Amino acid sequence: MTTPTSAIATRGALWRNWSGSVQCRPQQTLAPRTLTELQQTVANVAGSGGRLRVAGSGHSFVPLVETDATLLTLDAIAGVEKIENNVATILAGTSLKPLGHLLRDRGYGMMNLGDINKQALAGAVSTGTHGTGLGLGSISTQVEAMTLVMPDGSLRECSATKDPDLFAAARVSMGALGVIAKLDVRLQPAYKLKLIKQPMELDECLARAPELARSYRHFEFYWVPHTRGTLVKLMEPTQEAESNTALTGLLELILENGALGLLSRIVRARPQWAPRVAKIIAGSIGGDASTMVADCHRAFSSVRLVRFNEMEYEMPAANGPDALRELAAFVEAKKIQVHFPVEYRYVKGDDIWLSPFHGRDTAAISVHQYQGMDYREYFAGAEAIFRNHGGRPHWGKIHTLTARDLEPLYPRWHDFLKLRAQIDPAGVFINPWLQKIFGL
Ligand SMILES: Cc1cc2nc3c(=O)[nH]c(=O)nc-3n(C[C@H](O)[C@H](O)[C@H](O)COP(=O)(O)OP(=O)(O)OC[C@H]3O[C@@H](n4cnc5c(N)ncnc54)[C@H](O)[C@@H]3O)c2cc1C
Numbered sequence: 001m002t003t004p005t006s007a008i009a010t011r012g013a014l015w016r017n018w019s020g021s022v023q024c025r026p027q028q029t030l031a032p033r034t035l036t037e038l039q040q041t042v043a044n045v046a047g048s049g050g051r052l053r054v055a056g057s058g059h060s061f062v063p064l065v066e067t068d069a070t071l072l073t074l075d076a077i078a079g080v081e082k083i084e085n086n087v088a089t090i091l092a093g094t095s096l097k098p099l100g101h102l103l104r105d106r107g108y109g110m111m112n113l114g115d116i117n118k119q120a121l122a123g124a125v126s127t128g129t130h131g132t133g134l135g136l137g138s139i140s141t142q143v144e145a146m147t148l149v150m151p152d153g154s155l156r157e158c159s160a161t162k163d164p165d166l167f168a169a170a171r172v173s174m175g176a177l178g179v180i181a182k183l184d185v186r187l188q189p190a191y192k193l194k195l196i197k198q199p200m201e202l203d204e205c206l207a208r209a210p211e212l213a214r215s216y217r218h219f220e221f222y223w224v225p226h227t228r229g230t231l232v233k234l235m236e237p238t239q240e241a242e243s244n245t246a247l248t249g250l251l252e253l254i255l256e257n258g259a260l261g262l263l264s265r266i267v268r269a270r271p272q273w274a275p276r277v278a279k280i281i282a283g284s285i286g287g288d289a290s291t292m293v294a295d296c297h298r299a300f301s302s303v304r305l306v307r308f309n310e311m312e313y314e315m316p317a318a319n320g321p322d323a324l325r326e327l328a329a330f331v332e333a334k335k336i337q338v339h340f341p342v343e344y345r346y347v348k349g350d351d352i353w354l355s356p357f358h359g360r361d362t363a364a365i366s367v368h369q370y371q372g373m374d375y376r377e378y379f380a381g382a383e384a385i386f387r388n389h390g391g392r393p394h395w396g397k398i399h400t401l402t403a404r405d406l407e408p409l410y411p412r413w414h415d416f417l418k419l420r421a422q423i424d425p426a427g428v429f430i431n432p433w434l435q436k437i438f439g440l
Pocket of ligand 1 (some may be wrong): 018058074093113119121123124128178179304388
């Protein structure tokens with residue numbers, strides 16, 4: 001395998017994802033520092049018959065990044081090139097946290113984000129990462145144009161008007177259609193959000209979920225297994241003064257992460273205590289609503305120090321409440337040993353070929369299990385319920401589907417595979433996980 005002299009190379013270094021569920025030892029890890037180096041690197045690897053995968057920040061739970069050949073990291077290909085007419089050209093390796101600061105300093109904010117800000121922008125886009133809001137699509141829908149590096153090192157640009165098929169496919173493509181070098185992202189003028197957190201009984205919460213989703217820009221809730229307790233989070237843009245976010249950040253660190261970490265270690269040592277610990281967590285939600293006002297990038301993201309594994313399915317919005325009711329009944333009936341809250345969100349439908357939100361407004365339900373604890377029975381039961389409700393798996397999270405299961409879920413499945421075969425007939429960007437999900 002030829003190593004380009006320019007990109008910084010490391011040999012045989014261990015790579016692992018955030019949750020520790022995926023580890024690999026690529027033959028070489030290459031870190032190009034410029035777009036030209038990136039192009040040369042891809043051309044050299046592909047030209048010598050090699051294979052490569054690109055890592056974002058490793059926050060996917062499944063082996064999307066795994067490779068024993070060449071791993072590319074784009075940490076150095078980061079920053080905002082320009083902002084014009086509310087559209088920013090952003091280098092692919094930029095991670096969401098510094099991006100939030102950079103945009104705010106220039107008077108802009110992203111339209112919506114997920115609940116952490118550690119991902120690389122291209123990594124988040126590649127799996128259809130989303131936040132919550134019935135009127136708001138995933139981060140991929142905020143992308144207006146992309147520049148990708150093809151196996152021969154050439155650049156290919158796409159947008160709704162230029163190479164529209166590639167654009168429809170590449171915005172959720174898990175690194176299978178080339179290396180994303182740049183993205184144009186639609187922004188809005190900087191804004192603040194008021195976050196309201198309030199406890200609500202599960203039945204009331206599920207009955208009101210559709211109405212709350214229509215009434216608030218952002219609505220989501222966490223349900224604590226083995227209890228009827230939920231914590232509802234509502235967010236609306238506001239002109240109110242910012243809260244002391246340093247203080248709320250500290251409380252989040254101590255209460256949400258410190259206490260959850262301690263309780264989780266107890267449950268891992270004594271899994272049969274999970275229902276009791278869940279009741280402690282539900283009790284800690286308290287009886288009163290709390291509010292916080294913050295810049296949008298701060299309001300969206302939480303700190304997640306307690307590591308877990310996660311499955312998430314995206315189903316038609318109308319099916320969400322029943323799917324969660326069935327999940328609650330399953331957890332009770334099977335006495336599932338889990339204490340981690342279940343997250344419930346809404347995402348607007350889109351037209352991206354492999355987006356899990358393709359063609360339908362969606363309820364997204366995520367189940368979590370503490371790192372090091374067995375999740376098989378829990379996730380298998382949840383997956384059966386979610387699939388029965390027409391669910392599609394989140395591409396970055398745990399699921400057991402293969403190409404045969406996935407193909408009927410996506411009307412543009414074959415168009416995507418055809419385009420992939422045209423772009424990368426030699427399978428330079430393919431790894432065993434993609435072979436499995438695409439049936440290659
Ligand atoms: C604590 C935690 C919280 C999360 N919260 C949310 C959430 O709120 N909403 C949600 O939807 N998901 C969430 N996720 C899932 C996460 O957002 C996705 O898995 C996301 O893809 C991870 O981004 P990453 O930068 O870590 O990418 P990685 O996991 O490193 O890679 C993901 C995919 O992107 C590809 N890729 C990366 N960079 C490029 C590039 N330049 N060109 C081409 N392909 C590339 C990789 O090859 C891979 O296929 C969460 C995950 C964790 C661990």
